[in-house]
Amino acid sequence: MDFTEEQMERYSRHILLNDVGVEGQIKLLESKVFIIGAGGLGAPIALYLA
Structure with missing residues (x-):
């Protein structure tokens, strides 16, 4: 998989690790993630994973 220039800029710090x-x-x-519920815990998790 080749990264686009935008992806390289966005993920460059992850790639350096x-x-x-x-x-x-x-x-x-x-990868894919399935979140059950969007209450007190699910809503912030969805934001962090977006």
């Missing part, structure tokens, strides 16, 4: 790197960022971009 030894624990994430390019492979980890690709996994994050390809």
